[in-house]
Amino acid sequence: MLTVEALTGGYGGSQVLFGMDFEAGAGQAVSLIGRNGMGKTTTVRTLMGMLPARGGRIVLQGTLLTTLAPHAVARLGVGLVPEGRRVFGSLSVEENLLATARRPSSAKGWTFDRVLTLFPRLRERRRQSARTLSGGEQQMLAIGRALMTNPLLLVLDEATEGLAPLIRHEIWDCLRSLKQEGLTIIVIDKNLTEMASLLDRHHIVEKGRVVWSGTPDELRARSDLAHRYLGI
Amino acid sequence: ADPVKIGFITTLSTPAGYIGEDLRDGFNLAVKQGGGKLGGVPVELVVEDDGLKPASAKQAADRMVQSGIRLYTGVNFSNVLAAVVPGVTKAGYTYISTNPGPSVFAGEKCDPNYFVASYQNDAYHTAGGIAANELGFKRVAILAPNYQAGRDALAGFKRTFKGEVLAEVYTKLDQSDFSVEIARIRSLAPDAIYQFHPGGAGINFAKQYGNAGLGKTIPMLMPGFSMDARMLTATGTASEGFYTTGIWSVAMDNPGTRKFVQDFKTTYNRIPTDYAMQAYDTAQWIASGLKAVDGDLTKNAAFRAALRKADFSSLRGKFALNTNQHPIQDLYLMRIEKAAGGELAPKVVRKIVSDDRDSYAEACKMPS
Amino acid sequence: MLPMPRNTSFRTWVGLGGLLLLALLPLGAGLADTPYAVNLATRFLIYGIAAVSLDLILGYGAMVSFGHAMFFGLGGYVVAIVAHHALEAGPLLGWGGSMQGLVVWPIALACCGMLGAAVGYLALRTRGVQFIMITLAFAQLVYFVLMSLQVYGGDDGLLMSQRNALPGLDLDQPITFYYVCLALLAIWTLLCSRIVASRFGMVLQALRQSERRAINLGAAPTPYRLSAFVLSAMGTGLAGVLWANYAGLVTPDMAAWTKSGEMMAMVILGGAGTLLGPIAGAAVFLGLEQALTAWTEHWMLVMGPVLVLVVLAGRNGLFGHWLGGSHGQ
Amino acid sequence: MTLLLEQVLNGLQFGAMLFMLASGLTLIFGIMGVVNLTHGSFYMVGAYCAAFALGKTNSFAAATVAALLGAGGYGLLVEFTVIRHLYQRDHLYQVLATFGLILFTNEAVSLLFGRRPPLVDTPAILSGAVTLAPGLQYPVMRLAFIGIGALVALGLWFLVNRTRVGMLVRAGADDREMVDALGVDIRRLYTLVFGLGALLCGLAGVMAAPLLAVEIGMGERVLITTFVVIVIGGVGSVRGAMAGALLVGMVDSLGRAFLPSLLDRMLAPQIATPLAAGLASASIYALMAVILIVRPQGLFPARP
Amino acid sequence: MANETNSASSTAAPLLQVRGLRKAFGAVRATDGVDLALQKGEIHALIGPNGAGKSTLIAQLCGELQPDAGSIVLGGEDVTALAAFARARKGLSRSFQITELCPDYTVLENVVLSLLLTTGRAFQAWSNPRHDPTLTASAARWLGEVGLDDRAGIHVRDLAHGEKRQLELAVALARSPRLLLLDEPMAGMGAEESARMTALLNGLKRRYTILLVEHDMDAVFALADRITVLVYGKTIFTGTPDEVRSHPEVRAAYLGEEAC
Ligand SMILES: Nc1ncnc2c1ncn2[C@@H]1O[C@H](COP(=O)(O)OP(=O)(O)OP(=O)(O)O)[C@@H](O)[C@H]1O
Ligand SMILES: Nc1ncnc2c1ncn2[C@@H]1O[C@H](COP(=O)(O)OP(=O)(O)OP(=O)(O)O)[C@@H](O)[C@H]1O
Ligand SMILES: [Mg+2]
Ligand SMILES: [Mg+2]
Numbered sequence A: 001m002l003t004v005e006a007l008t009g010g011y012g013g014s015q016v017l018f019g020m021d022f023e024a025g026a027g028q029a030v031s032l033i034g035r036n037g038m039g040k041t042t043t044v045r046t047l048m049g050m051l052p053a054r055g056g057r058i059v060l061q062g063t064l065l066t067t068l069a070p071h072a073v074a075r076l077g078v079g080l081v082p083e084g085r086r087v088f089g090s091l092s093v094e095e096n097l098l099a100t101a102r103r104p105s106s107a108k109g110w111t112f113d114r115v116l117t118l119f120p121r122l123r124e125r126r127r128q129s130a131r132t133l134s135g136g137e138q139q140m141l142a143i144g145r146a147l148m149t150n151p152l153l154l155v156l157d158e159a160t161e162g163l164a165p166l167i168r169h170e171i172w173d174c175l176r177s178l179k180q181e182g183l184t185i186i187v188i189d190k191n192l193t194e195m196a197s198l199l200d201r202h203h204i205v206e207k208g209r210v211v212w213s214g215t216p217d218e219l220r221a222r223s224d225l226a227h228r229y230l231g232i
Numbered sequence B: 001a002d003p004v005k006i007g008f009i010t011t012l013s014t015p016a017g018y019i020g021e022d023l024r025d026g027f028n029l030a031v032k033q034g035g036g037k038l039g040g041v042p043v044e045l046v047v048e049d050d051g052l053k054p055a056s057a058k059q060a061a062d063r064m065v066q067s068g069i070r071l072y073t074g075v076n077f078s079n080v081l082a083a084v085v086p087g088v089t090k091a092g093y094t095y096i097s098t099n100p101g102p103s104v105f106a107g108e109k110c111d112p113n114y115f116v117a118s119y120q121n122d123a124y125h126t127a128g129g130i131a132a133n134e135l136g137f138k139r140v141a142i143l144a145p146n147y148q149a150g151r152d153a154l155a156g157f158k159r160t161f162k163g164e165v166l167a168e169v170y171t172k173l174d175q176s177d178f179s180v181e182i183a184r185i186r187s188l189a190p191d192a193i194y195q196f197h198p199g200g201a202g203i204n205f206a207k208q209y210g211n212a213g214l215g216k217t218i219p220m221l222m223p224g225f226s227m228d229a230r231m232l233t234a235t236g237t238a239s240e241g242f243y244t245t246g247i248w249s250v251a252m253d254n255p256g257t258r259k260f261v262q263d264f265k266t267t268y269n270r271i272p273t274d275y276a277m278q279a280y281d282t283a284q285w286i287a288s289g290l291k292a293v294d295g296d297l298t299k300n301a302a303f304r305a306a307l308r309k310a311d312f313s314s315l316r317g318k319f320a321l322n323t324n325q326h327p328i329q330d331l332y333l334m335r336i337e338k339a340a341g342g343e344l345a346p347k348v349v350r351k352i353v354s355d356d357r358d359s360y361a362e363a364c365k366m367p368s
Numbered sequence C: 001m002l003p004m005p006r007n008t009s010f011r012t013w014v015g016l017g018g019l020l021l022l023a024l025l026p027l028g029a030g031l032a033d034t035p036y037a038v039n040l041a042t043r044f045l046i047y048g049i050a051a052v053s054l055d056l057i058l059g060y061g062a063m064v065s066f067g068h069a070m071f072f073g074l075g076g077y078v079v080a081i082v083a084h085h086a087l088e089a090g091p092l093l094g095w096g097g098s099m100q101g102l103v104v105w106p107i108a109l110a111c112c113g114m115l116g117a118a119v120g121y122l123a124l125r126t127r128g129v130q131f132i133m134i135t136l137a138f139a140q141l142v143y144f145v146l147m148s149l150q151v152y153g154g155d156d157g158l159l160m161s162q163r164n165a166l167p168g169l170d171l172d173q174p175i176t177f178y179y180v181c182l183a184l185l186a187i188w189t190l191l192c193s194r195i196v197a198s199r200f201g202m203v204l205q206a207l208r209q210s211e212r213r214a215i216n217l218g219a220a221p222t223p224y225r226l227s228a229f230v231l232s233a234m235g236t237g238l239a240g241v242l243w244a245n246y247a248g249l250v251t252p253d254m255a256a257w258t259k260s261g262e263m264m265a266m267v268i269l270g271g272a273g274t275l276l277g278p279i280a281g282a283a284v285f286l287g288l289e290q291a292l293t294a295w296t297e298h299w300m301l302v303m304g305p306v307l308v309l310v311v312l313a314g315r316n317g318l319f320g321h322w323l324g325g326s327h328g329q
Numbered sequence D: 001m002t003l004l005l006e007q008v009l010n011g012l013q014f015g016a017m018l019f020m021l022a023s024g025l026t027l028i029f030g031i032m033g034v035v036n037l038t039h040g041s042f043y044m045v046g047a048y049c050a051a052f053a054l055g056k057t058n059s060f061a062a063a064t065v066a067a068l069l070g071a072g073g074y075g076l077l078v079e080f081t082v083i084r085h086l087y088q089r090d091h092l093y094q095v096l097a098t099f100g101l102i103l104f105t106n107e108a109v110s111l112l113f114g115r116r117p118p119l120v121d122t123p124a125i126l127s128g129a130v131t132l133a134p135g136l137q138y139p140v141m142r143l144a145f146i147g148i149g150a151l152v153a154l155g156l157w158f159l160v161n162r163t164r165v166g167m168l169v170r171a172g173a174d175d176r177e178m179v180d181a182l183g184v185d186i187r188r189l190y191t192l193v194f195g196l197g198a199l200l201c202g203l204a205g206v207m208a209a210p211l212l213a214v215e216i217g218m219g220e221r222v223l224i225t226t227f228v229v230i231v232i233g234g235v236g237s238v239r240g241a242m243a244g245a246l247l248v249g250m251v252d253s254l255g256r257a258f259l260p261s262l263l264d265r266m267l268a269p270q271i272a273t274p275l276a277a278g279l280a281s282a283s284i285y286a287l288m289a290v291i292l293i294v295r296p297q298g299l300f301p302a303r304p
Numbered sequence E: 001m002a003n004e005t006n007s008a009s010s011t012a013a014p015l016l017q018v019r020g021l022r023k024a025f026g027a028v029r030a031t032d033g034v035d036l037a038l039q040k041g042e043i044h045a046l047i048g049p050n051g052a053g054k055s056t057l058i059a060q061l062c063g064e065l066q067p068d069a070g071s072i073v074l075g076g077e078d079v080t081a082l083a084a085f086a087r088a089r090k091g092l093s094r095s096f097q098i099t100e101l102c103p104d105y106t107v108l109e110n111v112v113l114s115l116l117l118t119t120g121r122a123f124q125a126w127s128n129p130r131h132d133p134t135l136t137a138s139a140a141r142w143l144g145e146v147g148l149d150d151r152a153g154i155h156v157r158d159l160a161h162g163e164k165r166q167l168e169l170a171v172a173l174a175r176s177p178r179l180l181l182l183d184e185p186m187a188g189m190g191a192e193e194s195a196r197m198t199a200l201l202n203g204l205k206r207r208y209t210i211l212l213v214e215h216d217m218d219a220v221f222a223l224a225d226r227i228t229v230l231v232y233g234k235t236i237f238t239g240t241p242d243e244v245r246s247h248p249e250v251r252a253a254y255l256g257e258e259a260c
Helices: A040-048 A070-075 A093-099 A112-118 A120-124 A135-147 A165-180 A192-196 A216-221 A223-230 B017-033 B054-066 B078-090 B123-135 B148-160 B179-188 B199-211 B229-239 B255-268 B274-293 B300-309 C008-032 C036-061 C069-089 C101-123 C128-148 C174-197 C199-209 C211-216 C221-247 C257-270 C276-295 C300-313 D002-031 D039-057 D060-081 D091-113 D140-162 D164-174 D176-181 D186-208 D218-233 D238-266 D269-294 E007-012 E054-062 E084-089 E107-116 E133-146 E161-173 E191-204 E217-223 E241-245 E248-255
Strands: A002-011 A014-024 A029-033 A055-060 A078-081 A153-157 A184-188 A201-206 A209-214 B004-010 B041-049 B071-073 B094-097 B114-116 B139-145 B164-171 B192-195 B220-223 B243-246 B327-338 B344-356 D129-133 D136-139 E016-025 E028-038 E043-047 E069-074 E092-094 E179-183 E210-213 E226-231 E234-239
Touching: A002 A040, A014 A029, A014 A040, A014 A184, A014 A201, A014 A209, A029 A040, A040 A070, A040 A078, A040 A153, A040 A184, A070 A078, A070 D176, A078 A135, A093 A112, A093 A135, A093 D164, A112 A120, A112 A135, A120 A135, A135 A153, A135 A165, A153 A165, A165 A184, A165 A192, A165 E248, A192 A216, A201 A223, A209 A223, A216 A223, B004 B017, B004 B054, B017 B041, B017 B255, B017 B274, B041 B054, B041 B274, B041 C276, B054 B078, B054 C036, B054 C221, B054 C276, B071 B274, B078 B094, B078 B148, B094 B274, B094 B300, B123 B148, B123 B192, B123 B220, B123 B243, B123 B327, B123 B344, B139 B148, B139 B179, B148 B164, B164 B179, B164 D238, B164 D269, B179 B199, B179 D002, B179 D238, B199 B220, B199 B229, B229 B344, B243 B344, B255 B274, B274 B300, C008 C036, C008 C174, C008 C276, C036 C174, C036 C199, C036 C221, C036 C257, C036 C276, C069 C101, C069 C128, C069 C221, C069 C257, C101 C128, C101 C221, C128 C257, C128 D091, C128 D218, C128 D269, C174 C199, C174 C221, C174 C276, C199 C211, C199 C221, C199 E107, C211 C221, C211 E084, C257 C276, C257 C300, C257 D091, C276 C300, C300 D091, D002 D039, D002 D129, D002 D136, D002 D140, D002 D164, D002 D186, D002 D218, D002 D238, D039 D060, D039 D091, D039 D186, D039 D218, D060 D186, D091 D218, D129 D140, D136 D140, D140 D164, D140 D186, D140 D238, D164 D176, D164 D186, D176 D186, D218 D238, D218 D269, D238 D269, E016 E054, E028 E043, E028 E054, E028 E234, E043 E054, E043 E217, E054 E084, E054 E092, E054 E179, E054 E210, E084 E092, E092 E161, E107 E133, E107 E161, E133 E161, E133 E191, E161 E179, E161 E191, E191 E210, E191 E217, E217 E241, E226 E241, E226 E248, E234 E241, E234 E248, E241 E248
Parallel strands: A029 A184, A029 A201, A078 A153, A153 A184, B004 B041, B004 B071, B071 B094, B094 B114, B139 B164, B139 B192, B192 B220, B220 B243, E043 E210, E043 E226, E092 E179, E179 E210
Antiparallel strands: A002 A014, A002 A055, A201 A209, B243 B327, B327 B344, D129 D136, E016 E028, E016 E069, E226 E234
């Protein structure tokens, strides 16, 4: 589905990515984990075309993404839940969901109603402007907004930040069932244990490279890795 | 010898730029007809745009004074003139006004080095009052923008007008819509109105007045520069029948004017305005002075003496100089009518003032 | 390991270098036999003072005042009116007027300070675009007042036929006047740069970057912003005072919105939030205008695109990047 | 009484004209976040194009098309070459760049069309007056102005608040990059909306041309007033622009109409006349100052 | 000035006493009669589902929002009507759930700013606080505490999200506040940093009085002396971590399976 090869990139004068390599097969869920400031978000931004790639390749279902503008990447079926929520503050909850929505390809796709059923809280707040939502509500909205584009590949950058435990569980459950429906998922998150049942593969990112990858079980078995790269 | 340099500071940018353009072109036409010479002396025009900003004009003048230019003209607005003239005359150099003649410099602050080729600012308005009397208007409404020239205009009109002023209306300086004032005029139903609005505002007023149908029922009287040739083309038929006062008109029947209008049209492809005529006259006047000193402006006293004689043939006919070095001339009442070719032009109705001289000259103690 | 604001010493050197250059300018003009250059440079200096003042609030406080010309106008009018009474019109409210700079100038600055305090107090209730517009509104009010001051010439303005006197100096000498302006500019810039780097300045800039954070750290926004605004008003008023002396003429268009726009253009052109940049910006703007008007009457056809290009090319004006300004994104 | 009614209509008409300019500007300025001083220039370009086409074809319909195409096209060009690089920048830079564009446009127009203000006559169908009430005749042209203003208001309100384009534009003002990352070509969208704003200016230009002088600088003359309208109404909301335009139109017109006689009755004429004139000049600025002091965000801000 | 609480009274009366606090946004009752008491030196956690009103409560405590009803008493003084900056001067400090920092300042400058605003000499327009050794040394020390010492000279706008979260905490802590309000300080931090901050806050226990809003239950249970649970603007329970863990209503409304 998605292949990232030897990707380099960064901001202005400073290089952040030094050859990222990973892939996510169709219907798989993979993670990028690592300490703060190691380049996870930078990878996502480069993937989305929000930052130029300086070298390497990103291929989605045979299409080269590295030269595309963000909206073109998104239209190929990549849905993004960005770090820090970034909901549209002056739009209402409803407008946030509808503004960038795209029609589902199948009958089972995401609709306005289905998102509101997933997050009943949002239904209560339908007409409220997104700026005044609570932190967690904004996070739900950001996830819902990405789902409404009916993506093939969902990228979640710290999507559970600020969510109450109960909701977090619901989201993991939901992602599991999405995966079953064939969605490909990339997660960046710190809750290793909660993610474990969803993921096929972890990728540990250190200083702009993937330094280790393996299944959640393998990671659990290697406590030295967690200690060395994740500080646990 | 090097050509005599003439500092020509005028407004070329801003909407009023067309006035500066006509001043410059009118002056240049005279130079061109003289083959690059005025009075047989080669001249070079140093033109600079003041952007209608007094401070910029003063800058330009100071710079030219320091670079040794001794003769100046071109300014088209009173407030700009007020900024330029003192610096020039203080240096002992000559300024000849192509257009404004503010009262300060006509009275107490008159100066031997300052001449006016056009008119004293009040002339058109006092003539307006007289014209209103002669046309038999008893009750009039008068309008002008709320700034110095506007207030002076209405004061000038009231000085000679004998009837009743129903309303004295001051419009906003940058106003472009006059529907409110026009409605008020309609409800007052005066015999006539006298209004003075320069440039775009004048066009707007005339257009809207005409379109509101008042042009036919309530005659409008205004100073000539409030409806110059260019404003006339932009106003179109709405202006038919308006009365103006002035010192000259393209339709004036004298050989100088016929030739001037013809030459101007062929050279610049448009009809000259009064401004162009004034600048042309200024050039002829300067020519007479330059000839007398043979282009040597360091002979200041001789140059001044020659200018005082005003020994040139003005397009408007009579032209003499008062003690304050402002013109003594005739003023006419005109009416805007379709000429033979179908185009609109002010046609002289009659002469209303002979040998008009301004009232400030008495206050002027001209040192010689 | 103290991270100092980058370029501090570099900026000091640029400042000193510029000062030296300006100090030598009359000499050079004398040698090159272009005495007019001194006059022109005096103009740069005067607008430089205004630009620095505007930068103080615009670059460091994010208070985009679109009405600063009102202080420029007021400062000028105060000295011109006092001179008018002293020289021609007889006493004003029982005071005979004065031509002493040391008397009149502080009065003018005080007037500007008071106007600044009043306008600032009201305008600072708003932010952003509203602030831009409300300062503009007040400037327009001042403009209309000046226009309607019939006793002082209305829209024709008021001539100031003689310059103010300073003890021991003959301001009628262009070169003396030039050095007075230069000294005032240097002192004012130094003062402003101290203020900007001070505790006060640090809080002021914090209020610009994150008002919410600064308030929750205990900073009351209005006192900081208002003080800066008043200071800036006085600085601009000083420029107006000098301008009246320089030009010998004050006109209402000193307070017109286009003048405010030009001042803003100078600041941005030179680099907002750098203090030195705006001085250079003033020189570039005026110099360009001067050169282009002398070259062609269609000078705006060139000037316009130049301004656009400066914005498109540089992130922070012509010199902002180079001087390491704090403003701009 | 009819005089009062007529003056109210005049206020309404002035308001309609202001609204046409303000609505486009509020889109660009309030919603897209660009302080666009060039807005007045689009209006001027529209008026000049109308005058030019009218001179060539003598058809007001052609003039209208020319004005819309000219202003809209110039708007697109300006967006494409300059404005598109400024969305992310501070307001300051937008002010400077668009200030430069004003200088350029004015000079370019005067070079292209000459300094002579061209003539635009009222088209035959819109000339003349209708009797609205006994004794109250009102020019058709001005009534048309009011009508079209109302139509534009409705259309825009619908576009901004009820369509997806409106949502996306508002979303873009919050976070451009995110709109893009969610699959919408925000650049193209913004270009089009900017063009729409310019198009409205062209409409105002062609409507105003028969009433006003078509001249260099006609844009700046209304620009400041337009900004005043927007700020009074609350930046970014069409409803606000509407309210602001009507308020400013009314205050300005009624102030000019009735202040002089009102003051005349209370004061000596030599004081009353200049005072009334002065007050009328400053009235809209005073209005703005008062409104901003009481409601710093304006009457109907888009984002409270 | 910040820590001059009268020790005799503080043992008896709580440092912060909130009574009957109400705040509604239209029909939404975000804070619906909240009572809360914080003893000096305790870490008091506030948990609850998303949108329960935690941030709204903090906003009212720090003075950004004016409550509709109720009172807030800090150290015996009623501060309900005080503006936010005035409360900050009385020793209140907060961190933001959504980072609020000065992006054009360096990391160190952000902390210096926080410190200099506690000195009461902030309105001084001559000396440069960046050259003040006491300020910079103290700021550098706090950066060390949160693990940002090697980032001191970086402009905040160039920091990664997690690093900003660390700085957010440093800025709040550096002021040695009388009362510290932390709104989800661990959100956005990695596991290592979370653990590190937990340790740091643990070290500050007894010296600082902290109201902690956090969804990271590991941190909450490790740190809190007492926990208050807020649901739909109402406090449903206050107790020790163990009591909360086993409270059925809390588990249903908030924790889900977490507590097992
Ligand atoms: N806008 C920016 N400009 C310059 N440098 C940046 C910018 N954003 C991030 N960086 C730097 O890039 C590096 C990687 O940042 P990135 O945001 O990718 O980290 P991350 O792995 O997502 O961390 P976190 O878990 O904190 O979100 C960091 O060192 C950071 O300082
Ligand atoms: N200005 C406002 N207008 C309308 N509703 C608001 C406003 N501010 C907050 N709310 C609502 O009040 C409720 C409480 O919000 P608050 O931010 O306090 O929640 P929270 O407990 O901090 O949640 P989280 O854990 O998700 O951050 C939310 O439902 C929110 O949508
Ligand atoms: Mg990240
Ligand atoms: Mg919260």
